[in-house]
Amino acid sequence: MSNIKPSNELSFLQAGSLIRRGGLVAFPTETVYGLGVNASNDKAVASLFKAKQRPEFNPLVLHLVDAKSAERLAFVDEKTKMLIRRFWPGSLTIVLKRKPEAPISELVSAGLDTIALRVPSSPIAHALLRSAACPVAATSANSSGMISPTIAAHVEESFGNKIDMILDGGKCTVGVESTILDMSEEQPVLLRSGVVPLEDIEAIIGRVERKDTKESIRHYAPKLSIRLNAASAKKGEALLGFGDAPDADMNLSRNKDVTEAAANLFAMIRELDKGDFTGIAVMPIPEEGLGVAINDRLAKTLIQKKQDNSKK
Ligand code: AMP
Numbered sequence: 001m002s003n004i005k006p007s008n009e010l011s012f013l014q015a016g017s018l019i020r021r022g023g024l025v026a027f028p029t030e031t032v033y034g035l036g037v038n039a040s041n042d043k044a045v046a047s048l049f050k051a052k053q054r055p056e057f058n059p060l061v062l063h064l065v066d067a068k069s070a071e072r073l074a075f076v077d078e079k080t081k082m083l084i085r086r087f088w089p090g091s092l093t094i095v096l097k098r099k100p101e102a103p104i105s106e107l108v109s110a111g112l113d114t115i116a117l118r119v120p121s122s123p124i125a126h127a128l129l130r131s132a133a134c135p136v137a138a139t140s141a142n143s144s145g146m147i148s149p150t151i152a153a154h155v156e157e158s159f160g161n162k163i164d165m166i167l168d169g170g171k172c173t174v175g176v177e178s179t180i181l182d183m184s185e186e187q188p189v190l191l192r193s194g195v196v197p198l199e200d201i202e203a204i205i206g207r208v209e210r211k212d213t214k215e216s217i218r219h220y221a222p223k224l225s226i227r228l229n230a231a232s233a234k235k236g237e238a239l240l241g242f243g244d245a246p247d248a249d250m251n252l253s254r255n256k257d258v259t260e261a262a263a264n265l266f267a268m269i270r271e272l273d274k275g276d277f278t279g280i281a282v283m284p285i286p287e288e289g290l291g292v293a294i295n296d297r298l299a300k301t302l303i304q305k306k307q308d309n310s311k312k
């Protein structure tokens with residue numbers, strides 16, 4: 001049986017409740033269909049990456065009902081406020097520094113101290129977000145490597161019954177992805193071209209640097225060095241366990257569940273990074289399911305660290 005539901009009051013209520021409880025719901029925005037989860041729920045966010053079968057953790061975009069919610073989650077400066085007044089609700093995604101108290105899973109930001117925010121203009125997206133009454137993290141509702149979906153049937157092709165509901169809102173009116181602008185540093189940077197033209201943004205805030213997300217994304221790197229595939233900790237090191245590990249300082253998943261490990265990864269590394277250790281030894285994580293993305297991110301963390309050290 002198909003889990004595509006027509007948009008109406010009842011399905012909005014069901015979809016909102018599913019999201020609050022940790023489910024996966026695909027919904028239309030004016031740009032493309034998004035696959036959304038409760039952004040405060042680590043496990044739900046991990047299950048989104050699992051469904052998407054992404055071999056790596058890309059940060060997700062937080063979809064909000066209004067601009068006020070943005071100020072509760074991130075630091076919004078004056079220039080950004082001008083952009084928000086002009087382009088929200090709409091197809092501009094803005095990357096900002098997240099507030100430390102923001103109740104958003106670290107996995108949404110892939111461990112970064114920034115967060116991408118958008119208030120979509122689609123009335124159906126709006127109704128869903130209102131019903132969910134929690135920040136919703138979403139990514140385009142296609143399996144990794146497939147093009148972004150603009151009708152409900154595309155979403156079904158990618159996910160079938162692996163997700164809890166597909167809200168049908170017909171064809172996305174815009175059908176092109178949102179523009180992504182990084183406002184987290186002094187100099188605004190365009191991370192992805194999209195619906196909102198760069199000239200319109202520059203007319204408001206002045207010169208914007210152009211970069212491609214793939215090159216410009218800095219991966220989260222802890223202060224401490226990380227050692228992979230460790231059987232045990234050396235003197236002074238913290239041990240981040242996986243599976244049975246009575247000596248571990250923290251454990252990604254005692255049950256060897258890679259999805260649970262993904263849900264815990266960034267929060268645990270951050271926690272250990274604050275402690276009085278000389279480094280973090282991570283026990284082996286199998287290359288299956290989200291284990292691939294976990295190992296990819298840990299390896300990139302090591303590369304980032306080398307680059308940072310060589311700049312010093
Ligand atoms: P998609 O998930 O396909 O809709 O694409 C969302 C895009 O937003 C991805 O390319 C992400 O890399 C980018 N993105 C989300 N959050 C951030 C962030 N905190 N910093 C930089 N880029 C981000």
Ligand code: MG
Binds near residue numbers: 139148
């Ligand atoms: Mg995409």
